[in-house]
Amino acid sequence: MFSIKRLLTLSLLWLALPAIAQETPFEKSKKTETATYPQVIAYYKQLAKQYPQSKLITYGPTDFGEPLHLFVLSKSKVFDPALLRQQNKRVLLINNGIHPGEPEGIDASMMLARDLLKQNTLPEDVVICIIPLYNIDGSYNRSGTSRANQNGPVAYGFRGNSRNLDLNRDFIKTDSRNSASFQQIFNTWQPEIFVDTHTSNGADYQYTMTLIPTQKDKLNPILSGYLTGTLVPDLYSHMAGKGYELIPYINSVGETPESGITGFLEPPRFSTGYAALHNTIGFMPETHMLKSFDKRVDATYKLLQTYITIVQRDAKTIGSNRKKADLAVAQQMEFGLEWKLDQNAVDSLTFKGYEAKQKPSEVSGADRLYYDRADPYTKKIKSWNSFVPSTKVNKPVAYIIPQAWGRVIELLKINHVKLARLTEDSKVPVDVYYIKDYKTMPGPFEGHYLHSAVKLETVKRNLQFYAGDYVIYVNQPENRYIIETLEPQATDSFFNWNFFDSILGQKEHYSAYVFEDTAAQILKDDPSLKAKLDQEKLNNPALAKSGKAQLEFVYKNSAWYEQTFMRYPVGRLTENFKLSIN
Template sequence: MESEKGPSNNWGKMVKMSMRMFKSRKKYSMTLVFLSLSYFYAMNKLTCTWVLFFFICFGFHAQSTWIGNTSPSYAELIQYLKKVDKESDRVELYAMGASDVVGLPIYLCVVNGSGDSLKTFEKARNGTSLLINNAIHPGEPDGINACLIYLDQFVKRDSINPNDPVFCFIPAYNVGGMLVRSSTSRANQNGPEQYGFRGNAQNLDLNRDFMKMDSENAHTFAKIFHALDPDVFVDNHVSNGADYQYTLTYITSVRERLAPSIRHLIYGQMLPVLTKELKKMKWDLFPYVETKSDIPDSGIVQFNDLPRYAMGFASLFHCISITVETHMLKPFPNRVKATHDFLDELVKWSVLNQEKIELARDQAKVWDAQQKHLMYNFQRTEEQDSILFKGFEAVLDSNEFTGLSHLKYNRSKPYQKTIPYFRHFVAKDSVEIPSFYIVKGHETRIIRNLQSHGILFETLRKDQELEVNCMIVKQFSSLSNPYEGHYMHAEKQVEKVTRKVKFNAGDVVIPTNQNGAFFLHNCFQPLTEDSYFTWNYFDSYLQEKEYFSNYVFVEKVRSILFSNPGLKQEFDEKKEKDAEFAKSEWQQLYFLYQHSPYFEPSYRMLPVYELK
């Protein structure tokens, strides 16, 4: 039905649209076609239909090529970025370091830099900057296309403000996974036509590697991250799990783990603004749907962003960290647009809040330096809030192949209702923070990690004896099956004993009053969830190298007990209280062996020491 004001009203609207297109894209031919279309629409709808058909078939090629159901391969992606880098002085592309594939580096694309590598990275560090990570799971390529669309739009802007934040993105972090292209490795996912594989060339999930650093990718990421010192970090993903109405969900860091200034900025300012602005674009921004039970009706829970994950790692450095999770079952073009719109609104928010962002991070670093204890082992509580959720009715349906019932979401029955939201955490443990850590110089892998992260340390120039806290493992258990190449340790008990220890020239002394202190504590405090001990860095220290024979050692018992009356008393009391011990010659001799000069002092003593 025509407007009451006649076709001239539509003509005016379409002229305005064409002029906006002209200004934003500078595509003269497209604008002329659009003006012609507008005129024909006003004069003759039938003619308009044919012109519209022509425009659709031949005109849209001038728009971004990244809005369809395809995503570029690694070679296509880098080739395109090199082309844009060559043609535009607004874009810089840097090969930042090794990946998991020999000869194929990890690249960083920088938008709104300074045109020179040194000046660009200095601008990012000293001003406001964003770092976007794409294709850590190459089967989830939404972020790749979203960043390319953002790049195309930025290059075509009439003008830019050099004082706006520096926008940086890693186009493809998991290079090995990018090379394994198929359309079948994501059984739950709706498009694109082809995509990469979750595992890297070593079959590692790189989103579990930020603390253990098994991959070259992790070292290159550390180089990128600390060269930029980003204020905002985004890791782009596609979800798995339940079905629901939302296209766009997000994860932000556990509130209780954050510095107060960062917590307020994320939850009190950033998220409310993004939610409001994205709503105007018809996107409901909703927390990541990790269900408490089988279906969302049981409630959703806050994801625990441990530092093994990209987002949790970035939070250790008081960076505003977000994971974008688009919904797997939504069409790929929709997911790409949702990701793009989120990034676009995040940039706009960052532009308007640069001073607040910088102030919050500065305050977080001051807060960090004031902490006397490290809080860790954050566990979700049963305290619940409520949240309005848009889902689909879940039903049990019969499976004709198995003959059993299975869960199914009925999309013909959407609902909107309040469900429980479990988002509160509490730290179950804490440990006093030392002034220094000392690491033995032969632990070259650890020292390389520190260097990759720009951690400051001094190397001892001569041998010396120092009184330190030694960390001795008393008890632990290990996974029965490997997880990301490791039999991780749990149920850990560690005793700290003050002793004088001889250190050698080449051992390293690491002050904790520096940026990255939270990272250091999470590495070296063995009871933390992602410590080096947890990830098997020190397993060689958990095995005895020497033993004894009963018939030989029993001859030494008399002199051992004679020279240590306190040990004899402890030995006698243990025999009286422990019937099994009293019946076992081996247990008794081993007890005495452990408390004798013959027992190896390095057993279960970690090569990391605390200096108060």
Template sequence: MVKEYDLSTTYEKSQGKETATYNEVIRFYAELDDAFSSVSFIEYGETDSGKPLHLVIFNPDAEFDPEYFPEEKQVLLINNGIHPGESDGIDATMLLFRDLAQDSIPIPKNTIIATIPVYNIGGALNRNTSTRTNQNGPASYGFRGNARNYDLNRDFVKADTKNTKAFYKIFQALDPDVFIDNHVSNGADYEYTLTHLLTQHNKLNGELGNYLHQEFMPALEDSLANKNWPITPYVNVFNESPEVGFAQFNDSSRYSTGYATMFNSLGMMLETHMLKPYAQRVEGTYEFMKTTISIIDKNSTKILKARANNKTQFAAAKEYFLNYEIDSSKTSTLQFKGYQDTLVKSEVTGLDRLQYNRNKPYTKEVTYYNYFQPKDTVNVPKAYVIPQGWWQVIDLLKANHIEMQRLEKDTIFNVEAYKITDYKTRQNAYEGHYQHYDTKVEAYTEKVRFRAGDFVVSTQQEGIRYLLETLEPIANDSFFNWNFFDTVLQQKEHFSPYVFEDKALQILSTDSILKRNFDSIKKADRNFSKNWYSQLDWIHKHSEHYEKSHLRYPIFRMLN
């Protein structure tokens, strides 16, 4: 007897008013796997919730091991429920995979499609009806924070959560050519249901960045407009009118699409508009994914070639650009469909508030700042040398398939080291950290003895961008800025002033250059000349007694 499956979804049964619970999602995909040979439902590592992360793969050829995917096939990875209150993608992707399996929509010829059904499982289990304060449905939904209250879309570099480590396994196994992360927006009001947040094309760089900006984006916008689903870039303004113009979102490495960029994947985030009815948002998400699949499938050869060229370009790079900022000398103009807005007196505060009038739609030219330029440039080293004691960093590199070699014996290398000369620190907690920013370093060369078991990490590998974005301390989302090396910021050994007085005198008497510099500073700096401890501390820091590890970045660069 053939088993029959009810593959209708909670979303459909509720006539577009409800989203599936986590257990309903898992049961749906398990049954889809059971019913169709083209679908595979796989467990991939644990999450903070204690439950495993899942991956679903659609492949009509019934090959589900990424190691054996044909080279001529590209891979699309769709992520859902990173913020489970933004559940549009969860329901839309269930419909998409069912329709693909049932052959009721066109089957891509050149693309294998994979999805993470619910990424933030802890948040999905924490179901409520009120935390998405401004959102128009569904009736109930999950919570933004995960089981440990992390926002997972800020965790892709620091990997504080088991979710992210499980994601690494999926992403590195699939090596997706295209990546979609489905979200719901907050912010301004406007006519669109759909907005796109594509990876910043200057940062993606090379042939791949050009394809995304010059070919994919226009094709996506035109195709959806022809289907009566107009789409605009993500409206990156909140308490002001979109008419003033707005900038493309700068998706740094902490975000999912920024993480994808480090591995030369085309990243795109869909942001449906929170104020539109839930059914409209889910249907729009479905159309966005279906349209994207159609475009990338027709251009698979071009995408694969562009991605390969990007990898080759960066593998041979002598310089690398960091910390992209808006280039206001270049702009684009949007024919933006908005609503007339005005400032009125608030009945709550008595002060001005922004109010949109949906009875007065408009189409106006709006300036869009979507060109960026790097603020910083670093020379690419031949390799990094990482002492084995920094195992947390080493483990993350390994999880991201970074190749490295262990030293078989103690070895002295002539390396470039960094001294941390300045940095600022957030005053409030941010995703479990007091993050650093505006970090500055001073480079110098020295001979350093490394121990057997320390790691040499060549930059001549596919993960070069990941290495540079995480190991260069000035990078916005570097491991240094995420507090991985804060122990070197604290001086461990100090001096007793009454004892060091005699040593300080001896040091100055045997080093005439140091004495001359000391006297010069005392003469030029009145505060220094009146502070006995600052003077002794200065002498200590210029003596052999001062620990080398203080403010010395503990990862070293091999230049040749």
């Protein structure tokens, strides 16, 4: 009898298992609440137990102490990314909760994963990878008031993580453990398509969902052609059929959308800008903050469904395009480092908005802007979405990095950059940059005093490198990551993020009363330097009047001057010079 009862109990438990994951916290709350981190992970753990086509994988740490998870949906039950690439599967990576106050993707992904498993509708050729909740830290800092302009949910997380970092500015500098663990996931799975779910701020209009694709002009042309010619138009068409018309993210030129909108230029600090460095097509869907939370979740659910449909349909094309793009980037010679909007390339689009009007403020009495939802309109507005490179560089044969710069090497390794090491001390003919000028932000941005407007002087030197120093040949699919981090003038270079700031400080100088005699002897021994000083005095009256300035001129043009001051430590090998490497 006992064994029969026990068997019956186990059978009932087994039959009840699918019901455990039937409803998400969002659904149980009548679509007014978003799931907490413990609820999210418990839900995915239950799905993984119920369905062998899914697996919850633990990756590296976050700043909060919890690991970053990846939920993988694979119809073939294969969860090895290397084997899946051999089987020619596509990878769609969905990232949720980078800003936990924008949680629609968290709840939509939970329901989507359940429905795909429960209905046995996983795609044949696409593996779906979901980061359930990226900014775990921020999700615990929960309230209903941190996003003053947002319509629900009841409570949600905070934008910053536990170090008050905006994680969607951290994909190059990698100050957070979250970012390092994300990059481990990204470069292990190498997705062809990446979606990072968000909620917008800004103007009021009729759309529930706006869309930021990877900036087309920065993306490899092979990928850009498919993005603009097929993928984006089909996303718009499918979503309109599901009741959610799409519109580009409303980045208004003026105060209201009628003034026109510009495309969003995402440098590599952003998730989609980072993805583009690896020849991944990225998207940042932004639901409209004033629409009800249930509608925002539903629109996100249907958009994620649509990505799966299209990626499955175009799996072969997407895979072929990625291989071609990787090969093209490995062979590419010239790279854009900074970009500017092309003001002459203007288009128009149909926009459904609300009339912007003025009325007296109940706070100040002054006129204030409001959008009149009782006065909707459909009209054509101007759109600028073409960018051109304002700074370009030709790639070298290789970069050589002294092993002292360990943090740089660590990030290159995380991003699957192929590195070699010198096996013996060597003098190598390289192009060397001297930092001649740069601007620095007056206040901190995400924990850094960010540099910009870098001006360089290039000189040729036979520099001494040592066994163990790193050599990076620029013939890899990862070329864009290599160049846009190692070229100082790139928008999000390691230099601009302060990785090399120690070179900006001079370590030695002189006592003037001693160096006066040395300088006099230098000018006697070097008539060309004496002539150069005389010419400078003619050209610069201030120099001619200052003995101190003339002494400094001699010092800076002598062998006594510190050669490493303001010298960027990464050498550019521009010729085929034989190196001893392993």
